[in-house]
Amino acid sequence: AQTVTQSQPEMSVQEAETVTLSCTYDTSENNYYLFWYKQPPSRQMILVIRQEAYKQQNATENRFSVNFQKAAKSFSLKISDSQLGDTAMYFCAFMKQRGGSEKLVFGKGTKLTVNP
Amino acid sequence: DAGVIQSPRHEVTEMGQEVTLRCKPISGHNSLFWYRQTMMRGLELLIYFNNNVPIDDSGMPEDRFSAKMPNASFSTLKIQPSEPRDSAVYFCASSFLAGSSYEQYFGPGTRLTVT
Numbered sequence: 001a002q003t004v005t006q007s008q009p010e011m012s013v014q015e016a017e018t019v020t021l022s023c024t025y026d027t028s029e030n031n032y033y034l035f036w037y038k039q040p041p042s043r044q045m046i047l048v049i050r051q052e053a054y055k056q057q058n059a060t061e062n063r064f065s066v067n068f069q070k071a072a073k074s075f076s077l078k079i080s081d082s083q084l085g086d087t088a089m090y091f092c093a094f095m096k097q098r099g100g101s102e103k104l105v106f107g108k109g110t111k112l113t114v115n116p
Numbered sequence: 117d118a119g120v121i122q123s124p125r126h127e128v129t130e131m132g133q134e135v136t137l138r139c140k141p142i143s144g145h146n147s148l149f150w151y152r153q154t155m156m157r158g159l160e161l162l163i164y165f166n167n168n169v170p171i172d173d174s175g176m177p178e179d180r181f182s183a184k185m186p187n188a189s190f191s192t193l194k195i196q197p198s199e200p201r202d203s204a205v206y207f208c209a210s211s212f213l214a215g216s217s218y219e220q221y222f223g224p225g226t227r228l229t230v231t
Contacts, residue, residue, distance in 0.1 A: 045222035104220060106159040
């Protein structure tokens with residue numbers, strides 16, 4: 001079974017600064033996807049960024065980027081130029097890559113607070 | 117598109133009552149997922165469907181929980197009888213697997229409180 005571990009229950013950062021959230025996972029699969037989801041106080045789950053395991057290049061979406069280390073089974077999220085609206089819970093998630101849809105396995109989350 | 121629609125957004129019920137949560141996936145999506153979020157256990161999959169067929173229900177806690185997907189545009193999650201430990205936020209998500217498309221899109225969730 002796959003597991004996802006987020007070792008930082010809470011983090012804080014000053015507005016405009018950079019913060020990195022950690023995520024490690026355990027799997028015997030070779031092909032899979034990794035995701036970061038954001039959950040603001042509204043509780044809506046919002047996809048922030050995704051990474052295909054077969055791609056060596058790290059994914060980037062505007063101020064969000066990942067550091068994907070497949071051998072180390074590590075998938076960290078870097079938020080640059082932090083904004084107050086980035087305050088939220090962040091969940092790292094794993095999904096096997098198969099012929100059909102697969103379930104997401106989530107970490108326990110990191111609560112990020114961006115301070116003015 | 118309107119996104120994934122869930123109803124009700126909030127539900128308060130007494131122990132022993134039947135609760136039905138509803139979900140309308142994004143039109144054209146062929147997979148539907150029910151997740152539960154609690155402080156203790158985090159986000160966990162309850163069940164998911166591909167093309168209206170249940171694929172993995174190993175996350176369904178016990179026989180009190182049941183889920184159906186009678187057609188591509190509607191699914192229900194039923195709890196009968198409900199218990200206080202069922203209090204949680206229940207999310208429905210949908211996806212369409214085609215080429216490089218596999219992301220799951222979440223509904224706003226239903227916050228269930230069982231007293």
